[in-house]
Amino acid sequence: MKLLGTLVFGSVLAGVGVAYYVRERSQTTGQSYLEVLRQLPSDVRRGYGEAQRRAQLALNDGLRAARLREQQVHNDLIAAAPRNDGAV
Amino acid sequence: MTSAVWIVGVSAPSMALRYAAAFFLVAVGIGLIYALVRLGGALGRAEHLLADVDTEVVPLLKQATETLDGVNTELDKIDVVMTSVVDATEKVDQTTRAVESAISVPAKKAAAFGAGISQAVSTFFNRGADGEPADEESPWDGEASAAAQPGAGSDVSQASWSPPPAEPAGAAPETPAGQGWAGGPQPAPPSEESRP
Numbered sequence: 678m679k680l681l682g683t684l685v686f687g688s689v690l691a692g693v694g695v696a697y698y699v700r701e702r703s704q705t706t707g708q709s710y711l712e713v714l715r716q717l718p719s720d721v722r723r724g725y726g727e728a729q730r731r732a733q734l735a736l737n738d739g740l741r742a743a744r745l746r747e748q749q750v751h752n753d754l755i756a757a758a759p760r761n762d763g764a765v
Numbered sequence: 766m767t768s769a770v771w772i773v774g775v776s777a778p779s780m781a782l783r784y785a786a787a788f789f790l791v792a793v794g795i796g797l798i799y800a801l802v803r804l805g806g807a808l809g810r811a812e813h814l815l816a817d818v819d820t821e822v823v824p825l826l827k828q829a830t831e832t833l834d835g836v837n838t839e840l841d842k843i844d845v846v847m848t849s850v851v852d853a854t855e856k857v858d859q860t861t862r863a864v865e866s867a868i869s870v871p872a873k874k875a876a877a878f879g880a881g882i883s884q885a886v887s888t889f890f891n892r893g894a895d896g897e898p899a900d901e902e903s904p905w906d907g908e909a910s911a912a913a914q915p916g917a918g919s920d921v922s923q924a925s926w927s928p929p930p931a932e933p934a935g936a937a938p939e940t941p942a943g944q945g946w947a948g949g950p951q952p953a954p955p956s957e958e959s960r961p
């Protein structure tokens with residue numbers, strides 16, 4: 678019973694999402710609901726590929742930024758540490 | 766009479782020499798007596814001085830020895846104290862290093878994580894929104910080379926990039942520009958030199 682409720686709830690949620698997308702897409706492009714629904718799989722594939730590309734770029738930039746920031750903090754800590762030769 | 770005159774005539778120089786020698790010997794004797802008297806006085810004073818030194822310096826040496834013994838005892842105590850201080854200093858130094866490591870390493874990781882997440886989110890939601898993903902130069906590109914971290918970005922430069930799946934023929938509709946990546950035209954894949 679719980680599984681059935683989850684499935685029904687998920688289906689309703691997905692349907693509402695698809696309906697909202699079709700409506701917004703139809704208003705934006707001027708296409709009919711049927712055409713938008715027909716193009717939905719290709720749009721999904723395109724969006725998935727674009728998301729993958731963006732995620733790869735974001736991962737690379739994030740890794741690079743993290744390494745640079747870590748090196749900067751490391752240098753700052755070394756510069757702020759008291760020296761051992763007695764000099765101020 | 767003739768012989769007496771001859772004797773006097775012959776022995777006159779000898780007598781003079783004898784008188785001179787006697788006078789010289791008497792003078793030398795007087796000088797020697799004077800020098801010996803002065804030397805005796807000097808030796809008497811030296812003996813008196815040595816007696817004084819013997820009676821005064823020996824107690825001073827005993828006192829100096831006792832003082833040095835006391836100083837050595839105090840130095841032994843100070844050595845023990847200094848050893849304890851050195852041990853305490855080493856412990857404090859080790860504790861400080863441990864605390865510094867325990868604080869600095871998570872701080873560095875947290876700062877790196879925050880910067881990475883911020884840049885990744887910024888890149889994900891900004892770059893490529895207009896279909897030109899590689900035209901915008903990343904602000905980290907120029908600084909990444911300045912970071913003297915060996916091996917930094919090596920795996921990033923070798924990160925594989927896979928283009929999005931090919932569009933099925935006839936499935937791409939004509940949509941107006943500015944619709945974003947969800948419904949917009951297929952963005953061109955970044956070139957080799959513009960890829961980070």
